Amino acid sequence: MTGDILINSLSGLLIITSVMLIGSRKAKSSAMLYSVQSFVLVLTFLAIAKSVDAEQLYHWSITAFITKVIALPALFYYAFSKMSDPKADKPVIHFGWIIPIAGVITMASFMAVESVQLPLVEHLKPALAVSLGHFFLGLLCIVSQRNILKQLFGYCLMENGSSLSLALLANKAPGLVEVGITTDAVFAVLFMVILARQIYFKLNTLDVNQLTSLKG
Amino acid sequence: MSPTEILLLLMVVPFVAAMISFLALRGGEATRKFAIGCHSLSMVLIMILSLTVAGSVFIDGPIQALDNWLYIDGLSALFLSVLGVVSFLTGMYSIGYIGHEYKHGELSGTKVALYYGLFNLFIATMLLAVSSNNVIMMWVAIEATTICSVFLVGLYGQRSSLEAAWKYIIICSVGLAFGLFGSILTYSNAAAVFADPANAIFWTDIHQNAKALDPTLVHISFIFVLIGFGTKVGLFPMHAWLPDAHSEAPSPVSALLSAGLLNCALLVILRYYIITVKAIGPDFPETLMLVFGFMSVAVSAFFIITQHDIKRKLAYHSVENMGLITLAIALGPIGVIAGLMHVINHSLAKTLMFCGAGNILLKYGTRDITVVKGILKVAPMTGILVAIGALALGGVPPFSMFVSEFLMVTAAISEDMPFFTLALLSLLAIVLGGLAHMVACCVMGDKPDEIEKGELSFMTIAPMVVIVGLIVIMGTFIPNQVLHGIDRAALVLLDSDEPTVINILNLPGIVQPTEMLATKPTLAQK
Numbered sequence: 001m002t003g004d005i006l007i008n009s010l011s012g013l014l015i016i017t018s019v020m021l022i023g024s025r026k027a028k029s030s031a032m033l034y035s036v037q038s039f040v041l042v043l044t045f046l047a048i049a050k051s052v053d054a055e056q057l058y059h060w061s062i063t064a065f066i067t068k069v070i071a072l073p074a075l076f077y078y079a080f081s082k083m084s085d086p087k088a089d090k091p092v093i094h095f096g097w098i099i100p101i102a103g104v105i106t107m108a109s110f111m112a113v114e115s116v117q118l119p120l121v122e123h124l125k126p127a128l129a130v131s132l133g134h135f136f137l138g139l140l141c142i143v144s145q146r147n148i149l150k151q152l153f154g155y156c157l158m159e160n161g162s163s164l165s166l167a168l169l170a171n172k173a174p175g176l177v178e179v180g181i182t183t184d185a186v187f188a189v190l191f192m193v194i195l196a197r198q199i200y201f202k203l204n205t206l207d208v209n210q211l212t213s214l215k216g
Numbered sequence: 217m218s219p220t221e222i223l224l225l226l227m228v229v230p231f232v233a234a235m236i237s238f239l240a241l242r243g244g245e246a247t248r249k250f251a252i253g254c255h256s257l258s259m260v261l262i263m264i265l266s267l268t269v270a271g272s273v274f275i276d277g278p279i280q281a282l283d284n285w286l287y288i289d290g291l292s293a294l295f296l297s298v299l300g301v302v303s304f305l306t307g308m309y310s311i312g313y314i315g316h317e318y319k320h321g322e323l324s325g326t327k328v329a330l331y332y333g334l335f336n337l338f339i340a341t342m343l344l345a346v347s348s349n350n351v352i353m354m355w356v357a358i359e360a361t362t363i364c365s366v367f368l369v370g371l372y373g374q375r376s377s378l379e380a381a382w383k384y385i386i387i388c389s390v391g392l393a394f395g396l397f398g399s400i401l402t403y404s405n406a407a408a409v410f411a412d413p414a415n416a417i418f419w420t421d422i423h424q425n426a427k428a429l430d431p432t433l434v435h436i437s438f439i440f441v442l443i444g445f446g447t448k449v450g451l452f453p454m455h456a457w458l459p460d461a462h463s464e465a466p467s468p469v470s471a472l473l474s475a476g477l478l479n480c481a482l483l484v485i486l487r488y489y490i491i492t493v494k495a496i497g498p499d500f501p502e503t504l505m506l507v508f509g510f511m512s513v514a515v516s517a518f519f520i521i522t523q524h525d526i527k528r529k530l531a532y533h534s535v536e537n538m539g540l541i542t543l544a545i546a547l548g549p550i551g552v553i554a555g556l557m558h559v560i561n562h563s564l565a566k567t568l569m570f571c572g573a574g575n576i577l578l579k580y581g582t583r584d585i586t587v588v589k590g591i592l593k594v595a596p597m598t599g600i601l602v603a604i605g606a607l608a609l610g611g612v613p614p615f616s617m618f619v620s621e622f623l624m625v626t627a628a629i630s631e632d633m634p635f636f637t638l639a640l641l642s643l644l645a646i647v648l649g650g651l652a653h654m655v656a657c658c659v660m661g662d663k664p665d666e667i668e669k670g671e672l673s674f675m676t677i678a679p680m681v682v683i684v685g686l687i688v689i690m691g692t693f694i695p696n697q698v699l700h701g702i703d704r705a706a707l708v709l710l711d712s713d714e715p716t717v718i719n720i721l722n723l724p725g726i727v728q729p730t731e732m733l734a735t736k737p738t739l740a741q742k
Contacts, residue, residue: 112436113432113436115432116430116432116433117430117432118405118408118409118430118433119408120408131397132397132436135393135394135397135440138390138393139390142386142390148382148386151386152386154390155386155389155390155393158390158393158394158396158397159393159396161397162393162396162397162400165397165400165401165404166400166403166404168404169400169401169404169405169407169408170400170403170404170407170408170413170416172407172413173403173404173407173413173416173417174414174417177352177403177417180352180353180356181352181355181356181396184355184356184359184360187363188359188362188363188385188389191363191366191367191385192385192386192389195366195367195370195378195381195382195385196382198370198373198378199378199379199382202373202375202378203375203378211379211382211383212379213375213376213379214376214379214380214383214459214460214463214464216459216519216522216523216525216528
């Protein structure tokens with residue numbers, strides 16, 4: 001039972017770090033907050049691994065630590081060092097609105113998973129709701145940002161939500177599954193950063209509002 | 217060679233061709249020509265091998281490879297054969313199109329080599345998506361199609377193409393993140409209830425034990441899968457990337473996106489649809505398919521008539537047709553047959569039209585239908601082919617899309633949905649009007665003085681002529697082998713143990729697939 005409380009508490013911390021990440025104004029701070037969020041996710045992995053004695057999850061934790069806590073934040077930090085567009089850093093949605101919207105998302109997610117009958121998550125429904133909620137928080141991150149690089153954090157939040165649900169529901173799955181998903185997601189982010197770089201050097205902007213020549 | 221070995225070879229061929237093209241990135245003219253030669257060989261082999269594998273599956277039943285990671289049944293065999301043919305046609309057209317762009321300095325030698333490398337890699341990922349039995353690998357393969365094709369969309373490096381590439385990768389990746397969550401929920405759901413969780417990752421095993429899955433999670437995962445992979449299919453309201461990417465990509469890539477990629481993503485949705493129907497019954501998934509499909513048709517029909525950009529018009533037409541296929545699946549057995557037939561017919565007709573649009577763009581330097589006039593006088597062969605293509609896309613007989621659209625309407629009537637049928641017919645009429653208007657504007661009229669008369673090249677015309685032949689055959693006398701393939705695919709989609717389903721159509725003058733099976737020796741007998 002103590003393990004379940006720890007897992008649910010860490011999941012709650014994931015929501016808080018996500019909201020902080022979405023609301024962060026400075027691009028480099030966002031990269032660091034993403035690293036913190038991923039670290040909380042790794043801790044959640046470890047808590048689940050200990051709780052259900054899932055050896056594979058320990059391996060996932062190592063992979064996740066390398067890719068999500070170190071590699072991706074470093075890539076973002078490097079990208080933000082090379083590309084800067086202060087005009088694009090102003091968010092579309094004020095932080096004051098982000099908090100109640102995140103609250104509504106969390107509540108709706110709790111209600112959605114209420115009727116799940118799987119014995120595996122009987123005491124972990126808050127954590128399952130957090131994993132579901134991360135999709136809509138990711139979406140919120142994308143629509144609330146003007147900076148195309150900061151929009152990528154939305155995708156990363158969604159990917160963290162997927163990893164959490166995988167760890168909760170299939171914690172004895174072969175490590176190859178987690179490695180496959182993480183590798184693909186890392187490549188996706190890498191290619192998005194390369195494309196953002198092309199846009200920055202060609203159009204001299206990171207502002208999504210400037211990318212409006214194609215309409216209709 | 218056994219069908220399994222042929223399948224593995226099919227996976228390897230485009231990958232090798234891609235590597236050769238990438239090696240030619242820093243090479244000279246001779247190296248590049250060698251890479252283009254390898255690309256041509258790759259396209260021919262892809263078509264032959266995919267049709268061989270599909271034919272073998274239609275006759276002998278499903279095949280598995282790589283410890284169950286790859287699986288081809290009747291449904292994926294149909295999609296595989298369409299992908300093989302479309303890859304060949306667009307690959308051949310690429311030689312003419314990209315050759316013209318290189319000759320006129322629009323693309324550098326490096327970009328030409330990059331194009332062929334990415335083109336082959338894109339096909340390799342689509343082949344993997346179609347053949348995958350591992351639900352997570354299905355997602356990985358579909359995500360990989362985005363990564364491989366995004367730089368094809370932005371190949372020209374102009375403001376508009378970079379913008380289109382950005383929208384493409386961000387919208388599709390976010391959409392596919394939803395698809396990933398749906399895939400993980402399905403897998404996790406199966407892993408939690410299976411005696412051996414190791415098999416929970418395979419679609420075949422999840423399908424076999426679908427009734428044991430948790431119903432709430434099945435509901436949630438189907439919604440996520442439909443939104444996620446539906447983004448890649450181009451269903452409304454997740455279609456926003458499609459008109460931009462299709463219009464800004466080089467025309468052979470637009471054709472491959474529309475006639476290849478959208479089908480691959482649709483196949484993944486159909487895989488989950490089969491599981492969902494078995495787990496919780498047809499009401500919920502059919503309603504969602506019908507709603508998303510109809511909304512896609514309705515919204516895109518109005519965009520088609522208002523667009524002035526030829527390629528954007530065609531892109532919205534893809535949204536409309538993927539919507540038609542999606543809603544048809546929810547209209548009972550006749551609808552399923554119609555939808556699967558439409559997968560073939562739409563892919564062929566759309567390839568023809570994007571190739572035609574490519575020729576127009578190369579000739580006139582614009583895609584604006586208010587500027588493009590008198591194609592019939594400028595390039596008569598292209599003009600005739602474009603006119604045929606537009607009418608075929610509009611569902612005019614004797615071309616193939618008429619047959620499948622007619623079947624869809626029949627299916628809607630047989631399901632006792634008169635108002636839905638009327639609404640569908642009205643929307644189809646609007647689409648036909650939009651395409652007829654395009655023909656009237658562009659193909660007819662006087663030749664502009666500044667445009668030089670004459671066709672572009674053999675390689676930009678020959679693939680289009682072949683497609684016209686195919687859509688006439690598919691519209692007038694559908695070969696029994698094709699009908700048999702559709703039958704096999706429909707049986708998988710309907711999850712039916714019956715020997716055949718296509719006999720409900722009572723088509724005149726054809727050998728029923730069951731009779732054909734009885735008279736034709738199987739590969740094993742041979």
